[in-house]
Amino acid sequence: MKSDLPHLMRARNLDALVIVGPDGFGPANAPFTYFIGDSHVTTGAVIVKRCGENATEAYLVHNPMEREEAAKTGLQLINKASYKLPEIIQQKNGDRLAADVELWRRVFSDIGIGGRVAFYGADYINTSFNFLNALMREGVCEVVTEQENDVISAARATKDADEAARIRETCRLTEAVIGATRDFLRSHRVANETLMRADGDPLTVADVKRFIRREAVGLGLDMHDCIFAIGRDAGIPHSSGTPNDPIMLGRTIVFDIFPRGPGGYHSDITRTWCLGYAPDHVQQAYELVLQAHDMAEAAFNTTDFTYTFNEAVCDLFEAHGHPTARQNYATTYGYMHGLGHGFGLAVHEPPSMSLKGLRPDEKFQPGTIVCNEPGLYYPDDPRGGWGVRVEDDYWCNLDGRFERLTEFDRALVVPM
Amino acid sequence: MKSDLPHLMRARNLDALVIVGPDGFGPANAPFTYFIGDSHVTTGAVIVKRCGENATEAYLVHNPMEREEAAKTGLQLINKASYKLPEIIQQKNGDRLAADVELWRRVFSDIGIGGRVAFYGADYINTSFNFLNALMREGVCEVVTEQENDVISAARATKDADEAARIRETCRLTEAVIGATRDFLRSHRVANETLMRADGDPLTVADVKRFIRREAVGLGLDMHDCIFAIGRDAGIPHSSGTPNDPIMLGRTIVFDIFPRGPGGYHSDITRTWCLGYAPDHVQQAYELVLQAHDMAEAAFNTTDFTYTFNEAVCDLFEAHGHPTARQNYATTYGYMHGLGHGFGLAVHEPPSMSLKGLRPDEKFQPGTIVCNEPGLYYPDDPRGGWGVRVEDDYWCNLDGRFERLTEFDRALVVPM
Numbered sequence: 071m072k073s074d075l076p077h078l079m080r081a082r083n084l085d086a087l088v089i090v091g092p093d094g095f096g097p098a099n100a101p102f103t104y105f106i107g108d109s110h111v112t113t114g115a116v117i118v119k120r121c122g123e124n125a126t127e128a129y130l131v132h133n134p135m136e137r138e139e140a141a142k143t144g145l146q147l148i149n150k151a152s153y154k155l156p157e158i159i160q161q162k163n164g165d166r167l168a169a170d171v172e173l174w175r176r177v178f179s180d181i182g183i184g185g186r187v188a189f190y191g192a193d194y195i196n197t198s199f200n201f202l203n204a205l206m207r208e209g210v211c212e213v214v215t216e217q218e219n220d221v222i223s224a225a226r227a228t229k230d231a232d233e234a235a236r237i238r239e240t241c242r243l244t245e246a247v248i249g250a251t252r253d254f255l256r257s258h259r260v261a262n263e264t265l266m267r268a269d270g271d272p273l274t275v276a277d278v279k280r281f282i283r284r285e286a287v288g289l290g291l292d293m294h295d296c297i298f299a300i301g302r303d304a305g306i307p308h309s310s311g312t313p314n315d316p317i318m319l320g321r322t323i324v325f326d327i328f329p330r331g332p333g334g335y336h337s338d339i340t341r342t343w344c345l346g347y348a349p350d351h352v353q354q355a356y357e358l359v360l361q362a363h364d365m366a367e368a369a370f371n372t373t374d375f376t377y378t379f380n381e382a383v384c385d386l387f388e389a390h391g392h393p394t395a396r397q398n399y400a401t402t403y404g405y406m407h408g409l410g411h412g413f414g415l416a417v418h419e420p421p422s423m424s425l426k427g428l429r430p431d432e433k434f435q436p437g438t439i440v441c442n443e444p445g446l447y448y449p450d451d452p453r454g455g456w457g458v459r460v461e462d463d464y465w466c467n468l469d470g471r472f473e474r475l476t477e478f479d480r481a482l483v484v485p486m
Numbered sequence: 487m488k489s490d491l492p493h494l495m496r497a498r499n500l501d502a503l504v505i506v507g508p509d510g511f512g513p514a515n516a517p518f519t520y521f522i523g524d525s526h527v528t529t530g531a532v533i534v535k536r537c538g539e540n541a542t543e544a545y546l547v548h549n550p551m552e553r554e555e556a557a558k559t560g561l562q563l564i565n566k567a568s569y570k571l572p573e574i575i576q577q578k579n580g581d582r583l584a585a586d587v588e589l590w591r592r593v594f595s596d597i598g599i600g601g602r603v604a605f606y607g608a609d610y611i612n613t614s615f616n617f618l619n620a621l622m623r624e625g626v627c628e629v630v631t632e633q634e635n636d637v638i639s640a641a642r643a644t645k646d647a648d649e650a651a652r653i654r655e656t657c658r659l660t661e662a663v664i665g666a667t668r669d670f671l672r673s674h675r676v677a678n679e680t681l682m683r684a685d686g687d688p689l690t691v692a693d694v695k696r697f698i699r700r701e702a703v704g705l706g707l708d709m710h711d712c713i714f715a716i717g718r719d720a721g722i723p724h725s726s727g728t729p730n731d732p733i734m735l736g737r738t739i740v741f742d743i744f745p746r747g748p749g750g751y752h753s754d755i756t757r758t759w760c761l762g763y764a765p766d767h768v769q770q771a772y773e774l775v776l777q778a779h780d781m782a783e784a785a786f787n788t789t790d791f792t793y794t795f796n797e798a799v800c801d802l803f804e805a806h807g808h809p810t811a812r813q814n815y816a817t818t819y820g821y822m823h824g825l826g827h828g829f830g831l832a833v834h835e836p837p838s839m840s841l842k843g844l845r846p847d848e849k850f851q852p853g854t855i856v857c858n859e860p861g862l863y864y865p866d867d868p869r870g871g872w873g874v875r876v877e878d879d880y881w882c883n884l885d886g887r888f889e890r891l892t893e894f895d896r897a898l899v900v901p902m
Contacts, residue, residue, distance in 0.1 A: 095511075095608070134822070160843060164846075188612070190610065190611065192514070192609065194608055196606055196631040198611040199614065215611070215615045217616050280704065284700050399570050399571075400568055402550060416510045
């Protein structure tokens, strides 16, 4: 969590962190959002300076037109316009990269930053590569580019009680959307096993997604996309659904929704539904997935490596004859994804419960936020393609106890 | 436009382009979206290989769970799972960066890529820096990191007729949202110069933004945020508005909306409104802004440098006693932003109409998409803070003629 930053910086001998926030990245730049929060700062950079043993000071270099949004962040403000970039560009004979480097040299000098400075945040890989090389070449600072488990990721990997409360609130709002969507589906009449709109046309995935988006937005959630996949598409874990597919009875619907809520924090919840009735083979697979889900939830702890929870689910599925990615990494049916992943300001964050060896060995720790999402997928089943997945969210609280943040019921069949 | 890629690559002696598409960036990674379009591919990489004098082949390295979304792109598919990353990680003794580099070495070898390879797309600056350095160190290819006007930006800087049609459609949908918002405001009763909700509380910026979001989403637009700023906030160009501000008569409202529409292409439109009536000084400034707007629109051509259009607007505003950023780069009132900018898959793209010397000298060209957005801002006017801006969008068609894509009326006063 953020309070870990001073000791993480000390342990890695870093004098400062720079988190870039170039224009156009918005919430996709989670490391930057981590510092600017709910404010509408669209461009800038955060600088975290280590001061003494256990303290930091944080600055925001901001665009003058965003000075009031910048002030809402509570960070110390550095107005970029005060450095008069046009004059620097002229001094550098029109070389804009050199001018950028000079601007940073002046900013660092003004707030007393030097030594080992680590860089984070999102940008275009070509220009950021040139920028970091130029900073080194010009001796502005010692440029550090951490690889795995960098300081910002390590801090973000555990969530404090405030962050957990926001994620819990996002879960609550997301469940309201899921419930409203189920009600919406049930409100339709059925003809030839197909849900019908009032205008006499079949209800489609596109119609349902439009309803979901409007509900989400109405509750203040920010949602670029979600998965609402029926039948064969439900059998492809990351198919987001085919817009023109009609909504029919007895087909599996995988509804996976991961919107941003208060403070920019996501939820990540999946329910599988069969409208009206479920075929026996689907019902059986669903019960096995629930068994895997409950088994994992009961097993969660802070001492085992996270891959062990996934291995146990592979054991269970394989014992019931389902292929897994552990047996065949490229399998396209059975169980081919990981058991879950951390999330927060991004939908996918460490820790992950993947195959042993695929990711660095990780353990849960107090503050971990993680989802639990076993599933089984048979897109090419001759009886009709299908897939089932159930996903709930958890916080490992500061006492090391796992709290489930989601409560939505897990009934497969939605009576029509 | 995309058809320029072969000759751009030849002119720069590039054998291949790699556009990375790491997880979590979505539409913020416009260079990647440029190739995957409307498909829901969330992670992968595009490779463009030059074949002979005037042809390219494009590949998508994709996650197996997204194989059907990947197929919708029309690119040649390379299933990442077929490279069995877990085995490579094991061969590299758990060094994931080395394993990544080895995976790329194998992909390049399989499709016959070597020589000068340029890299693009969004990612985290620390890990992408390490990745590009490792590719070089291991001799996988000659890594090229273009700086200004890179191949992808140069291609994207001009839009073909299909892209222009999509942007025109986004403009049409956006104008429907603007019109609905004006109707929504007008539907409220007024008490003490304040718009009142049915529940007896004042209508707020947050209420209006919720309405705007729902309208946008209902029309299939994707919108993370917009500017709806009243009074003093309207006087700060990039203030997005204060949620609790009440909507009152006679205050300037700057409504700047830039959603994503069909194919991921944005519009960018601003209207300024005063509900009921406008103070004289606001009306006068607004008319001057319209004059600047019309003057710029009439002047647009493909022979002058783009900064000249902005300089002419500075001349006009200064002649009327308004300070500009040309006189004082850090001014917080008057006219302190550029006259406009290109847009497309991102809200801000080249070319820009900025101060002379601030950006590379640019000219409009057939295919340019650009907005025209002069404004005047006085957040601390003792009569009450205010700001006005009008923004329309244009396509320089393939005959070099400028077509305005926006039609929404520019009336300042909204009768209540």
